[in-house]
Amino acid sequence: xxxxxxxxxxxxxxxxxxxxxxxxxxxxxxxxxxxxxxxxxxxxxxxxxxxxxxxxxxxxxxxxxxxxxxxxxxxxxxx
Numbered sequence: 166x167x168x169x170x171x172x173x174x175x176x177x178x179x180x181x182x183x184x185x186x187x188x189x190x191x192x193x194x195x196x197x198x199x200x201x202x203x204x205x206x207x208x209x210x211x212x213x214x215x216x217x218x219x220x221x222x223x224x225x226x227x228x229x230x231x232x233x234x235x236x237x238x239x240x241x242x243x244x
Contacts (some may be wrong), residue, residue: 170205174197174200189212
């Protein structure tokens with residue numbers, strides 16, 4: 166089985182996105198705008214192609230640390 170993470174906005178993330186809070190960096194807000202339900206990082210990369218996989222992972226980790234996103238560990242059957 167392969168594991169992965171899905172991301173979803175928290176209430177704080179929803180508020181930052183809806184208000185376009187200038188206290189939240191623009192790149193964070195852009196990424197928050199792409200997450201509307203359980204979202205896999207690969208789908209974010211397809212919609213935000215200027216970021217590398219590593220940069221996307223770092224941004225997602227920062228958003229989780231700041232309380233704008235929740236990360237949900239999932240397991241899926243391989244193959």
